[in-house]
Amino acid sequence: xxxxxxxxxxxxxxxAIYSVLASLIGTWKKRPFLVASGRRAVYTTWLLVxxxxxxxxxxLMKGDFRLAYVWAHxxxxxxxxxxxxxxxGGQEGSLxxxxxxxxxxxxxxxxxxxxxxxxxxxxVISVLMATLAFFLVMIWVPLSPFQVFTxxxxxxxxxxxxxxxxxxxYWTMVIHPPMLYxxxxxxxxxxxxxxxxxxxxxxxxxxxHTTRRWTLVTWLFQTTGIxxxxxxxxxxxxxxxxxxxxxxxxxxxxPWITATAFLHSVMMQEKKGMMKIWNAVLISATFFLxxxxxxxxxxxxVQSVHAFAQSSIGTYFVSxxxxxxxxxxxLILSRLQYLKSExxxxxxxxxESSFMxxxxxxxxxxxxxxxxxxxxxxxxxxxxxKISVDKPFYDRINIPIGLFLLFLTGVGPLIAxxxxxxxxxxxAFFWPTIGGVALIAGLxxxxxxxxxxxxxxxxxxxxxxxxxxxFYKGSRAISNKTGSNLLMAMVDLTHRNTRRYGGYIVxxxxxxMFIGFTGSAFNQDTTVxxxxxxxxxxxxxxxxxxxxxxxxxxxxxxHKAIVKISRNGSELGTLExxxxxxxxxxxxxxxxxxxxxxxxxxxxxxAGMSNDDTKAVIQAYIFPLVSWIWIGFWVVLAxxxxxLVPAKVRLQYARTEVVGIARKNxxxxx
Amino acid sequence: xxxxxxxxxxVVLLAIALAAxxxxxxxxxxxxxxxxxxxxxxxxxxxxxxxxxxxxxxxECHYTKPMREKIASMQKLxxxxxxxxxxxxxxxxxxxxAAPPTEGFNLLAWVMPWIAVGLGLLVVWMFISYLxxxxxxxxxxxxLDPEILNRYRDNIEKDLAKxx
Numbered sequence: 001x002x003x004x005x006x007x008x009x010x011x012x013x014x015x016a017i018y019s020v021l022a023s024l025i026g027t028w029k030k031r032p033f034l035v036a037s038g039r040r041a042v043y044t045t046w047l048l049v050x051x052x053x054x055x056x057x058x059x060l061m062k063g064d065f066r067l068a069y070v071w072a073h074x075x076x077x078x079x080x081x082x083x084x085x086x087x088x089g090g091q092e093g094s095l096x097x098x099x100x101x102x103x104x105x106x107x108x109x110x111x112x113x114x115x116x117x118x119x120x121x122x123x124v125i126s127v128l129m130a131t132l133a134f135f136l137v138m139i140w141v142p143l144s145p146f147q148v149f150t151x152x153x154x155x156x157x158x159x160x161x162x163x164x165x166x167x168x169x170y171w172t173m174v175i176h177p178p179m180l181y182x183x184x185x186x187x188x189x190x191x192x193x194x195x196x197x198x199x200x201x202x203x204x205x206x207x208x209h210t211t212r213r214w215t216l217v218t219w220l221f222q223t224t225g226i227x228x229x230x231x232x233x234x235x236x237x238x239x240x241x242x243x244x245x246x247x248x249x250x251x252x253x254x255p256w257i258t259a260t261a262f263l264h265s266v267m268m269q270e271k272k273g274m275m276k277i278w279n280a281v282l283i284s285a286t287f288f289l290x291x292x293x294x295x296x297x298x299x300x301x302v303q304s305v306h307a308f309a310q311s312s313i314g315t316y317f318v319s320x321x322x323x324x325x326x327x328x329x330x331l332i333l334s335r336l337q338y339l340k341s342e343x344x345x346x347x348x349x350x351x352e353s354s355f356m357x358x359x360x361x362x363x364x365x366x367x368x369x370x371x372x373x374x375x376x377x378x379x380x381x382x383x384x385x386k387i388s389v390d391k392p393f394y395d396r397i398n399i400p401i402g403l404f405l406l407f408l409t410g411v412g413p414l415i416a417x418x419x420x421x422x423x424x425x426x427x428a429f430f431w432p433t434i435g436g437v438a439l440i441a442g443l444x445x446x447x448x449x450x451x452x453x454x455x456x457x458x459x460x461x462x463x464x465x466x467x468x469x470x471f472y473k474g475s476r477a478i479s480n481k482t483g484s485n486l487l488m489a490m491v492d493l494t495h496r497n498t499r500r501y502g503g504y505i506v507x508x509x510x511x512x513m514f515i516g517f518t519g520s521a522f523n524q525d526t527t528v529x530x531x532x533x534x535x536x537x538x539x540x541x542x543x544x545x546x547x548x549x550x551x552x553x554x555x556x557x558x559h560k561a562i563v564k565i566s567r568n569g570s571e572l573g574t575l576e577x578x579x580x581x582x583x584x585x586x587x588x589x590x591x592x593x594x595x596x597x598x599x600x601x602x603x604x605x606x607a608g609m610s611n612d613d614t615k616a617v618i619q620a621y622i623f624p625l626v627s628w629i630w631i632g633f634w635v636v637l638a639x640x641x642x643x644l645v646p647a648k649v650r651l652q653y654a655r656t657e658v659v660g661i662a663r664k665n666x667x668x669x670x
Numbered sequence: 671x672x673x674x675x676x677x678x679x680x681v682v683l684l685a686i687a688l689a690a691x692x693x694x695x696x697x698x699x700x701x702x703x704x705x706x707x708x709x710x711x712x713x714x715x716x717x718x719x720x721x722x723x724x725x726x727x728x729x730e731c732h733y734t735k736p737m738r739e740k741i742a743s744m745q746k747l748x749x750x751x752x753x754x755x756x757x758x759x760x761x762x763x764x765x766x767x768a769a770p771p772t773e774g775f776n777l778l779a780w781v782m783p784w785i786a787v788g789l790g791l792l793v794v795w796m797f798i799s800y801l802x803x804x805x806x807x808x809x810x811x812x813x814l815d816p817e818i819l820n821r822y823r824d825n826i827e828k829d830l831a832k833x834x
Contacts (some may be wrong), residue, residue, distance in 0.1 A: 230691060239727030356797070360790040368783035375770065375779045383775050387764040388713035390720050395767040397783050416827070431813045605727075619727065 002067060002146040005055040009096075009140050012048035012103070015041045017135040023129075028151045035122050042110045042125060045132065046103040053100045056093060056145050060086050065158045069093055069145040075163035075584045077554035082164050085174045088181065089164045091298060092145035097178075098294075099135040101185040106132065109189055117206065123196035131188055134320050166556070174239055174604075180252055183222025184290040187255060190215045190262075193285035194280050199330045201338050208266050208279065212345035213644055215283075219263060220640045222256045227633040238590035238605040240523075240621045242629065245394040248375045251293030254366055260288040261362040268355050272418065273342025277332065278359070280339065285327045288357035289366075291321055296373070336360055337588035347419035349491050354412040361408060365401045372397070399452055403459060406514055409507050410463035413470060413500075432469070456518040463511050467504045495648045505639030512632030519600075519625025526549035527607070529615040540622040542566045545616050546574070548609075556580040558591075561606045565595060576619070577606035598631075600624040705741050708751050711736065712758060713768040722768045 019041035026034030056069070058084045065071045073086040088094040106128040113121055139145060149156040190211035196206035229249065230242035243249060262282040294315035304577065332339075347353070372389045379387050414428040436458040437535040443454055471490055479489035493503040528536040528543070535544045547562040559579045565572040575593035582589065593604040603621040610617055699820040702704030719726055723741070726734040737758070744754045758766050770776035 237727075239721075239725075241721075306824040353798065360787070360794055364790055366785060371779070371782050371786075379770070379776060379779070386763065387770050387776060388715070388765045388768060389770060389779065390713050390722060390768045391720065391725075392710070393779065397770070397780075401783075401787075418826075419823075430778050594732045647805050 001055055001059060001064070002148055002225075005052045005059075005146040006140075006144060008048045008052040008055070009136055009144070009146075009489070012045050012052065012099075013136040013140055014131055015048065016043040016129045016136060019045065019129040020126045020518050021126045021500045027122040038122065038125060039110055039114070042103075042106050042129065046107040046131070046543060047452075048104075049096075049100050049103040049132075049136070049171065049522060051535070052146075053087070053096055057087055060084065063161070065156050066148045066163050066304035068147045068149060070667075071149070071158050071161040073161070073164055074159040077584070078163055078169070079555075080519075081174055085168070086164050087176075088177045089168055090145075092125045092143045092147075094177070094181075095135055096145050097142060098181055099132060099139065101181055102132045102188060105185060106188055109192075113210070117196070117210070117590070120193070120196035120202065120206070122190045123199045127195050128188055134316070138313055138316055161584070163555075163582065166580070166582040166585055166587045166589045167236060169555075169582075170232055172228045172232040172235070176225055176232055178225075178362070179228055182258060183218055183225050183252075184255065184294070186218030186221060187259060187283070187286050187290050189218070189577050190283050194283045195331065195607070196336075198280060198335045201335060205269055205273075205276075209271055212266065214258065215263060215266075216640060216643055219256070219259050220637065222252070222259065223633070223636060223640075226252050226256060227560065227630070231630065234626070235387065235592060237590055237627045238607075240525075240601075240603050240620070240623055240626075244627070245369075245372070247373050248297045248480070250369050251296050254293055254370055255286045255289040257362050257369070258282055258289060261359045261366075262286060264355055264362075265359050268352060272352060274352065275355075276339040276341065277336065280332050284325075284332070288321060288325055288328075290553055291324070293319065295321065298562050298576050306534065336570045337430045349415065349420045349425065351415050351417045351420075354408060354415050358408050358412055361401060361405050363396060364451065365405065368401060369394070369399045370488040388507065402490060402514075402517075403452065403455055406456070406463060406511070409510060410459065410466045413504065413507070414466050421485030428469075432462045434467035435465050435620075450521045453521040456514055460511050460515050460518075463507065467508055467511075470504060471501070492648075494642060495645070497649065498647045499643050502639045502642030502645070504641055505634050507639075509635030509639055512628045512635055514632075516625050516627065516632060518630030519623065522624045524622040525620065527617065527619045529617050530608045531615045536600075536618070536620075539600075539622045540567050541572070541620075541622075543604070543618065543620060545618075548616055555584075556582045559606065559609070559616060561604075563593070565602065565619065575602070575604045577604040579606045579608060596627050598625075598627055601626050702742075704745055705738055707739050708754050709734075709738060710768055711751075711755055711768055714764065715762065729732075 019038045022034050022038030024038075026032065026036075026038055059067050059070050060074050063070070063074065063076050063083075069090060069092050073090045074083050078086075088097040091176045106125070109128065110125060111123070113124075117124070130459065161615045190207070193207040193211045226249075229252070233244070234240055234242040238351060244482065259282075259583060261277060265275050265279055265282060269279050295314065298313055298317075339412065368617065372394055376387050379385065393645050410432065411429075421495075440454050440458040445459060448454060468483040471493065472486075473490040474493040475486050478484070479486050479494050480490075482489065484492065494505075522538055526536075526538050528538075530536050530543065530545045532545050537540050537543070542563040542565070544566070545561055546564045549560045551558055551560075551564065557580065560576055560579075563577065566574055573595065575595060577593040578591035580589050580591060581587070590605050590607070592603060592605045594604075601621075601623040603623055605621075607617040607619050609615065706724040710722050713724040714723055714726040714734050714737075716726070716728070716731050716733065719728070721727070723734050723737045728734065738745075740758070741754055744757065749757070755767070758830045764771065764776075770779040772780055
């Protein structure tokens with residue numbers, strides 16, 4: 001089995017290289033049969049990578065502990081879904097998973113475009129298959145998942161394995177890595193189309209139109225992956241943190257930021273024929289940041305809480321990145337004449353400008369995160385001193401940038417394309433501004449003094465107001481015209497322009513998330529030792545330990561505290577935080593218990609028993625508004641899905657080129 | 671149940687381990703507002719979290735617990751916040767700080783993001799100026815009646831509003 005798996009990877013690598021060469025040589029020599037064989041090699045490669053993946057998954061399920069990977073990442077007592085998740089639980093398997101996703105994406109792209117883009121597709125295939133070959137060579141040479149334990153010349157079966165890291169044995173961890181990988185890998189496709197478009201000197205925006213939905217879906221996967229990771233950290237690590245600015249977390253955020261910038265700036269290219277160079281740069285940056293993030297977390301170049309073990313693959317990544325970035329920069333520079341803007345910017349106060357500022361601030365935020373992540377390495381190289389760049393640094397830099405982005409989220413959509421007059425700006429922004437300022441004043445009067453929190457709440461209301469006004473104005477116009485009620489008119493309005501109104505819904509999701517982030521300014525926590533029956537207080541809650549239970553199953557031992565919660569004498573229910581000790585790894589974990597409400601979460605972590613074994617040690621936290629982060633995600637998800645629905649009215653974007661010169665006495669039709 | 675009996679030795683050992691790991695520590699009792707204030711400026715260097723000394727949630731953290739005790743004892747001696755921070759940095763090195771110091775080479779950590787924003791604004795401004803110059807050149811020839819032009823603009827606005 002292991003030999004077949006390793007052979008499948010080697011053969012897949014050979015077919016991937018063949019596909020690249022056949023596509024390129026066939027195009028240059030004008031041999032369509034060679035191009036066709038390069039295209040078909042994509043299917044063969046997928047079959048081989050899928051076979052190798054299937055063999056690894058089978059070994060994990062079966063518990064073939066002759067394989068080093070299976071031994072290190074699974075054991076007999078794990079439930080089947082965690083055994084399956086072990087596929088991406090370790091370095092080697094996750095690289096194979098990456099290769100599997102990329103080959104699947106490539107196959108889908110080739111199939112969907114089999115009769116389209118005859119000029120561009122060979123290059124698209126070449127880029128995707130070259131990337132696949134890069135990953136395959138890593139799981140062929142330095143990091144094979146099919147290595148076996150040997151003693152002398154015999155293969156050794158170790159009987160049982162170490163098991164998946166207990167912290168990863170949580171339901172979101174079964175979904176979180178695949179979602180992130182679907183995002184990471186998915187950005188390869190728009191990048192490949194951009195490169196194909198540049199090589200073939202496509203005059204139009206074919207690559208943008210073709211990959212718009214793809215990019216949106218990929219962005220959604222990435223968003224889902226990030227939020228699931230945040231949800232996992234919140235529910236598993238035992239202290240309620242959902243984002244710690246760890247290098248691995250940052251690695252997932254960087255391409256997400258550039259992809260978000262790209263999704264905004266492509267609208268400029270579609271509507272106005274502007275920012276073509278910028279879009280090519282953004283999608284390239286997104287792709288290379290995906291590869292760079294993978295390099296950071298797998299090479300040991302930066303220290304991270306949850307990076308993979310240090311390995312020798314750094315050289316492979318550096319080589320790939322160097323060649324890839326150099327090639328892309330050369331290509332963009334050599335195609336500048338094909339990427340000229342078709343329209344002019346007519347005013348600084350215009351939607352176009354707001355998109356530019358949005359892109360600028362997003363990129364600044366991306367740079368700040370990247371800079372903070374790499375600065376310890378840079379500083380140590382220059383000064384020789386190790387330094388820490390932790391949460392205080394990121395908070396101080398990114399909170400103002402984030403708030404400015406939130407402000408632009410409200411401003412951008414209300415500014416007209418081309419030019420906005422002062423009067424129209426006053427009309428659009430007067431009431432939302434008054435609302436935001438009034439809220440800040442009200443909160444200050446209520447005793448709130450945290451400046452960023454005040455600003456954030458004010459901006460959240462400002463953006464909500466602007467978005468609500470957009471929906472209301474459009475719906476009212478439709479309602480007046482058709483006689484339908486306002487709700488139906490709103491549905492109709494959204495259906496007429498799904499991209500625009502879906503985008504507004506996404507913006508509302510982001511507002512909800514900011515409400516949740518802002519709540520962290522008012523977190524409370526306490527650690528108490530409580531014996532059975534006694535009552536402790538946190539905030540306005542009373543906590544009473546009703547019972548302490550213990551037990552075991554095949555996988556772990558557990559201690560559980562049964563805590564009755566009450567407020568002002570009225571019972572609110574019971575929370576059951578648990579502490580586990582996994583047998584295979586001897587590693588303890590916390591299973592926190594959370595009372596989730598819209599205004600705040602009561603979060604209990606059972607930290608253990610006191611020294612005299614009579615009292616339970618409970619870490620209790622109050623996290624105000626944190627649920628709005630998860631609600632925000634669902635709204636972002638809904639908004640993105642709306643964006644993916646074809647609009648009822650097919651839009652033709654008029655581009656404001658200078659097409660003629662007006663004479664003085666021309667009659668204008670009124 | 672029979673499985674339990676067969677592995678009773680292991681289970682007992684694991685239970686002891688669980689109890690040992692569960693031992694309550696009093697490091698959280700050290701978290702007075704004064705210690706939190708100083709601890710917030712210091713990184714937890716345990717190697718398993720990215721928290722500060724005041725935020726680290728691990729009861730038995732081998733770095734945070736002694737550091738909180740150290741801060742408490744220095745505060746009892748009447749040392750100010752900066753004095754405590756300096757003493758810790760002298761002992762543990764500059765990496766004991768939760769964020770880079772704002773001096774020397776490390777000042778770059780703080781200023782570079784804002785330099786990037788400034789450069790970005792400059793580029794956007796240059797780009798807008800460039801596009802405006804092109805527009806002026808293209809539109810320089812004709813004499814345009816502002817009234818007619820405004821009517822055109824109104825028509826275009828109406829058309830665009832329909833499309834939007």
